[in-house]
Amino acid sequence: xxxxxxxxxxxxxxxxxxxxxxxxxxxxxxxxxxxxxxxxxxxxxxxxxxxxxxxxxxxxxxxxxxxxxxxxxxxxxxxxxxxxxxxxxxxxxxxxxxxxxxxxxxxxxxxxxxxxxxxxxxxxxxxxxxxxxxxxxxxxxxxxxxxxxxxxxxxxxxxxxxxxxxxxxxxxxxxxxxxxxx
Numbered sequence: 488x489x490x491x492x493x494x495x496x497x498x499x500x501x502x503x504x505x506x507x508x509x510x511x512x513x514x515x516x517x518x519x520x521x522x523x524x525x526x527x528x529x530x531x532x533x534x535x536x537x538x539x540x541x542x543x544x545x546x547x548x549x550x551x552x553x554x555x556x557x558x559x560x561x562x563x564x565x566x567x568x569x570x571x572x573x574x575x576x577x578x579x580x581x582x583x584x585x586x587x588x589x590x591x592x593x594x595x596x597x598x599x600x601x602x603x604x605x606x607x608x609x610x611x612x613x614x615x616x617x618x619x620x621x622x623x624x625x626x627x628x629x630x631x632x633x634x635x636x637x638x639x640x641x642x643x644x645x646x647x648x649x650x651x652x653x654x655x656x657x658x659x660x661x662x663x664x665x666x667x668x669x
Contacts, residue, residue: 508545515561516541518624522562525619526569536572540565559626559634566634606656614649617642 502510519540523533543564544551551560607615620626620634628646632639 504548508548511544511548511557511561512541515558518558519561519565522619522624523565523569525623526566527572532572536565536568539568543568556630556633559630562620562624562626563634602660603653606653609656610649610652614645614652617645618649621646 516537519537520533523536523540524530527533527536540561544561547564551557607618610618617631617635620631621628626634628639628642631637631646632642635642637645
């Protein structure tokens, strides 16, 4: 009754392929870019991922059965495109020192947001990704399950654990701040 109201689908089954594709891109391009940027933290790679996602979506547009699931369908394509990026590329690994533990906790909202994003990035991907999809993408547990190819109970468990881990990190940070200031 009080749940989020789903916006109407930007496409319908009566549209021709070109119009359906254009409506999808227009409706979800910003969400795709935001998710791609979150995944790789690089503007150019994000743009490439979105372009590849759109190309794949065009090629397989006939496989989109339910127009209401278009956003999660596109996000799934983007995730797979990102995974392909790692399959194709061999990285040179370098040892670096991690100075993130030395960051000071600040009351400034910008620094708090930055600190929280850093803590979220420290979570294992199995917890980080569902949390991001829920908080930033606005997806339900069921939709996240479809995107990540998991059942809803697994998604809900991972979301619960992600929040608990963030709470523990916040508690540790608060305790450390109290010790440093005391």
